[in-house]
Amino acid sequence: ADDLHAAPSQYTTTEPQTPFNKATTYNNFYEFGTDKSDPARNAHTLKTRPWTVQVTGMVKKPLTLDIDSIMKYRPIESRVYRHRCVEAWSMVIPWDGYSLSQFISFCEPLPSAKFVQFLSLADRKQMNLPGGFDWPYSEGLRLDEAMNPLALLTFGCYGQTLPNQNGAPIRVVMPWKYGFKNAKSIVKFHFTDKQPHTTWNDQNSSEYGFYSNVNPTVDHPRWSQARERRIDSTNSILPRFIPTQMFNGYSDQVASLYTGMNLKKYY
């Protein structure tokens, strides 16, 4: 990984960070295997250069962009975000990138575009792509969610370019949503007027909603979401439980996006 020069950001939590080795060895990146230790073991086969990103759908002009030009488009900021997995564990990770909104503005979506879909790489030559899933991985946001300044277009973490298992070379991070919303190794941004299909919602819609905002009052059918195991540098076999916060503690920034919405129905 190469060092990234990142400036500090106002959107940063001062909570103790998850050590680098834990954040890079405990990953959900099913393209490289379904066990959390698989991505760190298998993702070395991913080729992150050359890498192009397509911008398609309801945009002024479809584009094919080179990863390095996207990275240089705006200054990189370092943002320390809480990261809450739907599986009830959480980390605190310093991400490096710039606001997704800046990239979306560059893409010039048409006024009719209401959603943005992220499609990840699905290449059998580089990835395991286990059966039982409809690859490529697809995620999406309402356009106003994607334009929220917290949504981060991410190229690095811990001051260096993303390790492959963390979604190199380009991913998104939405800190107020469960981790699976953060599409990794993106090759396409597709703008549309209809809610895009998303991989985990396709797999099991009763367990993974389209919105998937962190919400301690809406249980996952198989476990409570009221609290989380914080993965930090404690190094104890006893888990450190903390209460889960609404919108993962980012209510001030994002709650207005959902005014009037029934968040139990739109989980």
Next chain:
Amino acid sequence: MSKRAIIALKVLVHFLCLVPFAWLVHSYNSGALALKADPVNYITHFTGDWALYILLACLAVTPLRRFSPKLAFLIRFRRLIGLYAFFYATLHLATYIILFSGYDIVMVLNGIRTGQPGVIIKEWKIVWPPILNDLLKRRFIQVGFFAWLILLALALTSPAFIMRAMGGKNWQRLHRLIYVAAIAAVIHFWWLVKTGVRTPWKDTAVLTILLLARIAFTAMKRLRAKPALSTRTTKS
């Protein structure tokens, strides 16, 4: 097989069944376990995996024995292996109840040391509601707990004197529940993983083969019995 050889083999079986547990203890002592990102998750899966592997090994004894009369001695290890399956299943359950629930063992141990054993109950009162909620609401927990209850009943009735007291037929009827426990354990695994994840397929395949082997054996026994019956009818 000589008595000596059986004893040597029993020691070996004990040793093999204890290797996973020793590995866990070693990882704990060396600190490697605590360095893992999510130790509780690891311990839960580790003990659950081994409970199921050893349960399957226990179920493999009878089909293996039928391959050859020379393998008849294997039956002497079945109870031992079964009890180890119960041991790992209990560790698995204990991990869930004590570690996964957030029960603060460190505080409890300190409480005991400083003469305040009341903390045992106090902590339990905190963790009990979510455990009860899981048990009432979540089917993967229910089916897993059901499998453990069966193993508990089988373990409690495993001593020879209880078998004698129960009578062989009754004892055998009860102990056939091991099939139900194994099926419940595999269902527990499937209901636990996310939709699309196929990790439990290997355990499922082994269990299916072991169950089919029994059905095939019973069917063959019936087929062989038939000609004997027909000769009897012609005679009369």
